Amino acid sequence: xxxxxxxxxxxxxxxRQSVAFWxxxxxxxxxxxxxxxxxxxxxxxxxxxxxxxxxDDSQLPKDRFSAERLKGVDSTLKIQPAKLEDxxxxxxxxxxxxxxxxxxxxxxxxxxLTVL
Amino acid sequence: xNQVEQSPQSLIILEGKNCTLQCNYxxxxxxxxxxxxxxxxxxxxxxxxxxxxENTKSNGRYTATLDADTKQSSLHITASxxxxxxxxxxxVDNxxxxxxxxxxxxLSVLP
Numbered sequence: 001x002x003x004x005x006x007x008x009x010x011x012x013x014x015x016r017q018s019v020a021f022w023x024x025x026x027x028x029x030x031x032x033x034x035x036x037x038x039x040x041x042x043x044x045x046x047x048x049x050x051x052x053x054x055x056d057d058s059q060l061p062k063d064r065f066s067a068e069r070l071k072g073v074d075s076t077l078k079i080q081p082a083k084l085e086d087x088x089x090x091x092x093x094x095x096x097x098x099x100x101x102x103x104x105x106x107x108x109x110x111x112x113l114t115v116l
Numbered sequence: 117x118n119q120v121e122q123s124p125q126s127l128i129i130l131e132g133k134n135c136t137l138q139c140n141y142x143x144x145x146x147x148x149x150x151x152x153x154x155x156x157x158x159x160x161x162x163x164x165x166x167x168x169x170e171n172t173k174s175n176g177r178y179t180a181t182l183d184a185d186t187k188q189s190s191l192h193i194t195a196s197x198x199x200x201x202x203x204x205x206x207x208v209d210n211x212x213x214x215x216x217x218x219x220x221x222x223l224s225v226l227p
Contacts, residue, residue, distance in 0.1 A: 040219070041219050042120075042207075042220050043205075044217070107159030
């Protein structure tokens, strides 16, 4: 079974530039998550999709971050414009479906973003 | 406030030794607690998941315990190997509303 795929693996940009990350979840997984993980910290949820609908985006900085999951499969996360504090690893995860919290999340390898 | 704390922040042990990592949480309602292993440059991988009624669960050389009364969990690693060097993250789930992640414990196993 293929895992969660993310690209690119690494990205270096200057502040105020734009950047986009792509995630392909495990086939058949209805729920998709984007996390931000700053060095030395645990992941922080940015947005959660159930199929192509947003379940939770309360911690997404909507003035600069946006995400979409067209057709309920692949997802893209965009930052525009980027700030220095956006330097982090952006993790995508998927799960079959969230039911009573027993569903396991599978994480992709992440995209390491460096903003100069 | 829903919070997960982990200790120690980092730990260095010699290969073959045992170690125990701690997790304290204040998350309500509580559905389950998960331990993840995150290798450098990789995404987290699930080690164990425990519900309220489970107080111990093993996965090879990894044994997790849960005390739901004191809201504490531990992850015990037996006969450590170099490949155990990673960050170990404790995550508490409150019925899928959200996952509360701890900051992780960075374990280094030296030869």
